[in-house]
Amino acid sequence: MASDIYKTDELIARDIDAYLEKHQHKTMLRFITCGSVDDGKSTLIGRLLYDSKMIFEDQLAVLEADSKRVGTQGQEIDFALLVDGLAAEREQGITIDVAYRFFATDRRKFIVADTPGHEQYTRNMVTGASTADLAVILIDARKGVLTQTRRHSYLAHLVGIRNIVLAINKMDLVDYDRARYDAIIGDYRAFADQIGIDGFQAIPISGLKGDNITSASDATPWYEGPTLLDYLETVEIDQTRMIERPFRMAVQWVNRPNLDFRGFSGQIASGRVKPGDAVRILPGSTTTTVARIVTLDGDLSEAGAGQSVTLTLADEIDCSRGQVITPADQPLEVADQFEATIVWMAQEPMIPGRAYIMKIGTTQATVTVTDEKYQVNVNTMAHEPGKTLALNGIAVCNIATSKAIPFEPYAENPDLGGFILIDRLNNATVGAGMIHFALRRSHNLPWQTIDVDRDAHAAIKNQQPRLLWLTGLSGSGKTTIANLVEKKLHAMGRHTFLLDGTNVRQGLNKDLGFTDADRVENIRRIGEVAKLMTDAGLIVLTAFISPFRSERRMVRQLFPKGEFVEIFIDTPIEVAERRDQKGLYEQARRGDLKNFTGIDSAYEPPESPEIRIDTTRLSAEEAAEAIIESLSMSF
Numbered sequence: 001m002a003s004d005i006y007k008t009d010e011l012i013a014r015d016i017d018a019y020l021e022k023h024q025h026k027t028m029l030r031f032i033t034c035g036s037v038d039d040g041k042s043t044l045i046g047r048l049l050y051d052s053k054m055i056f057e058d059q060l061a062v063l064e065a066d067s068k069r070v071g072t073q074g075q076e077i078d079f080a081l082l083v084d085g086l087a088a089e090r091e092q093g094i095t096i097d098v099a100y101r102f103f104a105t106d107r108r109k110f111i112v113a114d115t116p117g118h119e120q121y122t123r124n125m126v127t128g129a130s131t132a133d134l135a136v137i138l139i140d141a142r143k144g145v146l147t148q149t150r151r152h153s154y155l156a157h158l159v160g161i162r163n164i165v166l167a168i169n170k171m172d173l174v175d176y177d178r179a180r181y182d183a184i185i186g187d188y189r190a191f192a193d194q195i196g197i198d199g200f201q202a203i204p205i206s207g208l209k210g211d212n213i214t215s216a217s218d219a220t221p222w223y224e225g226p227t228l229l230d231y232l233e234t235v236e237i238d239q240t241r242m243i244e245r246p247f248r249m250a251v252q253w254v255n256r257p258n259l260d261f262r263g264f265s266g267q268i269a270s271g272r273v274k275p276g277d278a279v280r281i282l283p284g285s286t287t288t289t290v291a292r293i294v295t296l297d298g299d300l301s302e303a304g305a306g307q308s309v310t311l312t313l314a315d316e317i318d319c320s321r322g323q324v325i326t327p328a329d330q331p332l333e334v335a336d337q338f339e340a341t342i343v344w345m346a347q348e349p350m351i352p353g354r355a356y357i358m359k360i361g362t363t364q365a366t367v368t369v370t371d372e373k374y375q376v377n378v379n380t381m382a383h384e385p386g387k388t389l390a391l392n393g394i395a396v397c398n399i400a401t402s403k404a405i406p407f408e409p410y411a412e413n414p415d416l417g418g419f420i421l422i423d424r425l426n427n428a429t430v431g432a433g434m435i436h437f438a439l440r441r442s443h444n445l446p447w448q449t450i451d452v453d454r455d456a457h458a459a460i461k462n463q464q465p466r467l468l469w470l471t472g473l474s475g476s477g478k479t480t481i482a483n484l485v486e487k488k489l490h491a492m493g494r495h496t497f498l499l500d501g502t503n504v505r506q507g508l509n510k511d512l513g514f515t516d517a518d519r520v521e522n523i524r525r526i527g528e529v530a531k532l533m534t535d536a537g538l539i540v541l542t543a544f545i546s547p548f549r550s551e552r553r554m555v556r557q558l559f560p561k562g563e564f565v566e567i568f569i570d571t572p573i574e575v576a577e578r579r580d581q582k583g584l585y586e587q588a589r590r591g592d593l594k595n596f597t598g599i600d601s602a603y604e605p606p607e608s609p610e611i612r613i614d615t616t617r618l619s620a621e622e623a624a625e626a627i628i629e630s631l632s633m634s635f
Contacts, residue, residue: 026104029237031163032113032128034156035138036148040169044138044207045114048229049103051214100128107233115152126343126432129156130418133237134163136228141174141204145187151378151392153188154195158341158394158434160414163235164192164200167228172206176219194381201235203228242305246330247271247279248408248416250361251323255310263294263310264319266362269415271327273311274302278328281319282406287328288315322363324406324416332406332416335438342369343394346423346430350389353520355554356430358401360419366402367421368524368554373397387517389431398439410434424550457537461495465534466631467559468541471552471606472569473598474584475576477615477623478543481569484624486541494539499526501544514595520551527555534563547603567627568609573598575616 033041100113113128129135135156139149156164166188174180185202192200203212204220205228211217214229226234248269255263273279277290293300294310303309311325319325326332344350350369358367374383376394389395410417411434421431458465468485470478479500486498505512509525512518523546533540546552556564576598577585588596595601606612611630613623 026107026109027237028109028111029134029232029235030111030113030132031134031136031232032115032125032132032156032161033136033138033167034115034125034129034152036140036143036146036152039138039140039143039149040207041136041138042114044136044167044169044205044213044228045101045112047207047210047213048112049101051210051229105229105233110232125152126155126159126345129159129161130414130432132156132159132161134165134232134235135161136165136167137200138167138169139184139188141168141170141177141180141184144184145191147379149188150191153191153197154376154378154381154394155343157195157197158343159418160411162198163237164197165228165231166200166202168202168204169207171204171211171220172209176204176211176217178220178222181223191381201225201231203231242270242413243272245270245305245413247273247277247325247327248332248413249273249309249311249325250363250416251319251321251325252362253321254319261312262316263292263312264325265308265310266325267308267415268303268305269361270305270413272302272304279313279325280328280331281317282324282326282332283334283404284318284323286317286319288313288317290314322361324361326406332408333438334404334406336401336404337370337439338399338401338407339373339436339439340397340399340419340433341394341436342389342397342399342421342431342433344389344391344431346428347391348423348430349391349516350393350395350421350431351517351520352387352397353517353524354548354550355424355557357422357424358399358419358433359422360405360407360435361416363405365405366424366557367399369397370400371398387515396436399433407435407438409437424553454535454537457535459537461537463494463537463539465537465563466539467530467534467555467564468539468567468627468631469546469552469555469564470541470543470567470569471546471609472571473573473576473603474545474596475579476569476571477579477620478545478569480620481613481623481627482541482543484620485627488624488628489539495537496539496541497533499530499540499542499544504544514601516548516595516601519547519601523548523551523555527551527558530555531558534559545597545603547597547601549604549606552606565611565631566606566609567611567613568606569613569615569623570605571615 033044035041100111103110103112113132115125115128137149137153137156139145153164166185168181168184171181181204203225204223205212207213211219212223212227214227216227248271249266250269251264252266255261255265273290273293275290275292278287279290280287290311291314292312293303294312300309313319324332342350352369352372355366355368358365372386372389373396375386375389376396377384378394386395406416408416417435419433419435420429421433422428423430454465468482470482472478482498482500486496489496504526505522508529509522512522523544526542526544530540530542552566556566584593584596585599587593588599597603611627613626615623618626
């Protein structure tokens with residue numbers, strides 16, 4: 001049994017304090033293992049843990065038993081079971097979630113993230129890569145460079161990992177063939193040159209057999225480079241880059257334990273700070289000086305990147321979560337429009353124009369993708385056009401946020417340039433992004449203040465502006481009802497304008513089709529036009545299918561509270577089909593008309609509209625009267 005000869009560092013059990021002291025001053029290397037599915041990532045990590053004696057005897061006994069019960073190596077130890085802890089992982093023999101493990105040698109400490117190889121779990125790989133200093137990219141010697149190898153390499157490079165190990169695994173299954181090894185290196189080098197990877201360390205290994213993991217293998221006499229562990233122990237990592245940059249600290253929370261203390265807590269993203277330093281609070285232009293640097297263990301005379309501290313300031317100023325404290329003479333750039341790379345992580349595609357929640361550092365804002373400039377094909381690195389972004393897609397986009405955000409480009413400061421995107425309906429993380437730079441027009445186009453404002457326009461018309469947003473299926477009667485409502489308002493002396501879907505698509509939106517992305521852009525444009533019209537004091541009526549709740553919500557947020565009135569023309573689809581004189585539903589059911597709402601494109605009915613009209617009970621005239629009656633008090 002392996003446990004008969006396997007002994008961990010006895011100092012751990014005998015004197016844990018002495019063991020921790022021994023390791024306190026070692027450097028720390030964070031690395032990930034990545035690559036395609038079944039390339040042996042978990043097995044490799046298990047071997048590293050085993051050979052570095054970071055498994056206790058009781059864990060080893062369990063490992064031996066599990067290897068016999070659910071392992072994939074017959075009677076031998078299945079090292080992958082050390083990190084594949086989920087039941088589903090053990091059943092399928094794959095990695096699903098990111099597994100983090102700590103181990104140490106006499107020369108260095110390590111935190112390794114075992115990331116999934118399956119394409120559907122690429123988002124988990126990005127999570128592990130976001131904090132790593134080095135990536136071990138595994139390649140099955142039998143299969144060579146695969147699509148997922150390229151994708152993981154590109155993502156590792158994208159998130160800023162500059163140390164790459166190309167571990168060509170399972171060399172025992174190709175009889176340690178040097179020609180096969182060299183061919184794989186040639187294929188990978190051609191791809192690495194395309195994406196800007198300057199260099200990498202290639203190592204022929206067998207995670208299962210232990211070849212070139214911790215000691216040189218007799219099976220590869222032609223290989224004269226370092227073993228994997230030798231390289232991990234000696235590779236240079238830049239631990240000073242962030243501390244040498246200007247000071248930045250995003251405020252995580254305002255520390256107010258009593259009436260006599262008010263501090264601003266957060267982790268220092270870069271640079272150093274000490275009492276007396278002049279600082280600026282962003283967004284804004286307020287300046288003050290640092291009074292104290294407070295920690296649980298007492299005040300500090302100086303703090304630097306990576307430390308979590310509480311700063312007290314000399315003046316009582318307005319500062320809250322999401323703002324960033326910087327040197328007064330070296331402030332961050334602040335903008336609300338950016339170019340960024342986005343990695344999409346959800347089954348539902350990303351749609352330009354749709355609003356998402358963006359979290360960047362401690363700041364949260366609403367964000368929309370205003371323009372998808374191009375998608376990246378990870379196989380060819382070609383820049384390809386696209387209107388949406390599917391699962392695991394990568395695209396360079398222009399984005400706009402609902403408020404100005406202090407930032408630095410991701411390449412300079414990942415903490416202040418990296419962000420995640422969250423679905424506003426289910427709070428699921430759907431994407432991750434890296435800011436490249438601000439779009440200068442966001443600085444050059446401040447909102448123009450005019451003397452005759454929207455209140456003046458409304459006053460001269462003696463009415464309260466409104467947007468009456470009629471939504472419902474095709475054939476529900478939206479346009480007919482909206483036309484009758486406008487006629488009644490006109491007869492009452494109101495100033496109105498009706499925007500109808502068919503008419504708008506013949507002019508303003510003639511360049512748009514009927515895909516989900518085009519529908520979102522259609523509604524975005526209409527919302528902006530309607531906003532300008534209500535600024536002119538008009539009562540605006542719209543009659544659009546507007547199938548998605550998120551876009552109707554986006555339009556609602558453009559308007560002051562109470563000014564957007566959602567009117568749901570509630571008509572069952574079978575009734576709408578009977579009323580369909582143009583035969584559109586029949587064409588859609590035959591497959592001749594694609595992306596037709598209610599047939600092969602979704603309609604999401606309003607959950608709490610201001611007005612609901614049941615057209616199975618009311619005629620068009622009665623429906624118009626009901627809307628006027630509901631709105632009469634608000635005009």
